[in-house]
Amino acid sequence: MASKLVISPFTLAYYTYQCFHSTGWLGPVSIFGYFVIGTIVNKVLMSPIVSKLVQQEKLEGDFRFKHMQIRVNAEPAAFYRAGRVEHMRTNRRLQSLLQTQRELIGKELWLYIGINTFDYLGSILSYVVIAIPIFSGVYGDLSPTELSALVSKNAFVSIYLISCFSQLIDLSSTVTDVAGYTHRIGELQETLLSLGRRKNENYSEAKAGWDLDSSFSEEDAVPKDTAFLLERVTLSVPSSGKLLIKDLSLRISQGDSVMIVGNTGTGKTSLLRVLGGLWESTRGSIQMLTCFGPHGVLFLPQRPFFTDGSLREQVIYPLKEIYPVSGPADDERIVRFLELAGLADLLARAGGLDEQVDWNWYDILSPGEMQRLSFARLFYLQPRYAVLDEATSALTEEVEHELYRVCLQLGMTLVSVGHRPSLEKFHSWILKLHGEGRWELMRCERMKRLPSEEGC
Numbered sequence: 001m002a003s004k005l006v007i008s009p010f011t012l013a014y015y016t017y018q019c020f021h022s023t024g025w026l027g028p029v030s031i032f033g034y035f036v037i038g039t040i041v042n043k044v045l046m047s048p049i050v051s052k053l054v055q056q057e058k059l060e061g062d063f064r065f066k067h068m069q070i071r072v073n074a075e076p077a078a079f080y081r082a083g084r085v086e087h088m089r090t091n092r093r094l095q096s097l098l099q100t101q102r103e104l105i106g107k108e109l110w111l112y113i114g115i116n117t118f119d120y121l122g123s124i125l126s127y128v129v130i131a132i133p134i135f136s137g138v139y140g141d142l143s144p145t146e147l148s149a150l151v152s153k154n155a156f157v158s159i160y161l162i163s164c165f166s167q168l169i170d171l172s173s174t175v176t177d178v179a180g181y182t183h184r185i186g187e188l189q190e191t192l193l194s195l196g197r198r199k200n201e202n203y204s205e206a207k208a209g210w211d212l213d214s215s216f217s218e219e220d221a222v223p224k225d226t227a228f229l230l231e232r233v234t235l236s237v238p239s240s241g242k243l244l245i246k247d248l249s250l251r252i253s254q255g256d257s258v259m260i261v262g263n264t265g266t267g268k269t270s271l272l273r274v275l276g277g278l279w280e281s282t283r284g285s286i287q288m289l290t291c292f293g294p295h296g297v298l299f300l301p302q303r304p305f306f307t308d309g310s311l312r313e314q315v316i317y318p319l320k321e322i323y324p325v326s327g328p329a330d331d332e333r334i335v336r337f338l339e340l341a342g343l344a345d346l347l348a349r350a351g352g353l354d355e356q357v358d359w360n361w362y363d364i365l366s367p368g369e370m371q372r373l374s375f376a377r378l379f380y381l382q383p384r385y386a387v388l389d390e391a392t393s394a395l396t397e398e399v400e401h402e403l404y405r406v407c408l409q410l411g412m413t414l415v416s417v418g419h420r421p422s423l424e425k426f427h428s429w430i431l432k433l434h435g436e437g438r439w440e441l442m443r444c445e446r447m448k449r450l451p452s453e454e455g456c
């Protein structure tokens with residue numbers, strides 16, 4: 001397509017000149033007029049195709065997403081006996097995709113008819129251009145031999161000029177495809193750019209990336225052993241504006257583990273999202289003063305996350321390579337942490353640390369095992385601060401006790417969201433969220449209540 005577009009202006013200019021030379025002004029003017037009409041008709045036929053193509057791409061994405069959703073949730077859907085309803089819903093998406101594809105084909109049909117008609121009439125036009133001067137007597141004084149030589153020369157030039165235009169018109173179908181895809185990609189880019197521009201001014205993060213030796217300058221007023229500093233933070237749900245926390249001031253420092261409690265929907269996970277910089281606070285400032293990563297801050301989300309790959313890759317995630325050095329020492333550490341997490345048998349099930357398994361980790365692990373594996377990862381990465389969002393909800397109190405004990409033994413300061421009172425003993429502070437912006441901060445051992453305005 002690009003080569004045709006680049007070469008076309010030169011061939012058009014050359015054959016326009018040749019055509020003018022052979023047939024006078026009548027030839028080029030009628031051919032150019034024909035091209036203008038063809039372009040207008042094509043434009044009218046192309047416009048609805050672009051928007052249909054964008055719609056088709058969106059529906060195709062929705063259908064693939066639904067397909068993936070069923071694959072991932074096949075077991076829960078089977079427990080609900082939801083085969084029929086899921087089949088109906090998936091079918092509905094497929095039908096709407098097929099309907100759009102049919103409409104697209106219908107519109108493309110008219111475009112193809114337009115293109116072919118233009119090609120067909122173009123070849124007739126070339127003979128009309130040649131015939132007019134002959135029948136109007138311009139070449140009346142030529143002998144039949146001279147006339148046939150002239151006709152053959154003129155025919156070549158005008159046919160070639162029309163064919164140059166036809167090639168441009170033939171590009172219409174390719175142009176509509178490119179325009180549709182470009183439009184869709186443009187929409188994605190605009191969304192990403194607007195997200196990038198909406199810089200979170202209330203949030204600052206210590207050196208991005210996995211900085212293992214991060215430290216702060218001496219002049220820094222905040223002690224080096226502080227992970228988060230929140231000043232009068234107000235937090236609302238972005239989509240609905242529902243107020244969750246109002247004017248929260250909090251400092252989370254080394255050794256001062258905090259447990260966040262509260263009813264369902266009061267904003268516990270949302271507060272962690274704000275700490276992690278995923279959500280913006282409505283007001284106030286949040287500083288993450290310790291870098292993210294091993295020896296820094298690590299988040300354990302409510303839903304465990306596993307990647308594809310070997311058991312080792314699950315444990316060291318999100319490190320790409322084995323840190324600090326590959327080899328038996330690292331293998332021993334991983335095995336020891338798997339044992340501490342209560343997953344000694346997993347090594348045999350996976351066929352070793354580096355066996356490339358062909359299963360989906362979500363399918364072969366129970367919810368409790370997933371949480372245990374997440375803890376094995378935490379033990380391996382050994383952050384200074386671990387932010388745990390209901391990370392032991394599928395485990396018994398005894399197992400929970402053991403895992404938390406190991407975390408503290410490894411020197412981690414914890415920020416946990418949890419519901420069980422048995423967790424309190426691992427924390428120095430309890431932040432209780434009451435909803436609608438209200439909260440209270442309590443010292444854990446003595447449960448000394450502090451007024452909302454004071455920080456930790």
Ligand SMILES: Nc1ncnc2c1ncn2[C@@H]1O[C@H](COP(=O)(O)OP(=O)(O)OP(=O)(O)O)[C@@H](O)[C@H]1O
Binds near residue numbers: 269
């Ligand atoms: N991605 C989201 N988009 C819009 N609203 C959300 C989103 N996630 C949570 N919410 C809403 O924000 C409010 C707080 O949710 P959050 O997950 O923080 O509650 P929680 O206290 O952690 O609850 P739970 O104890 O059930 O985990 C809820 O009303 C919830 O519906």
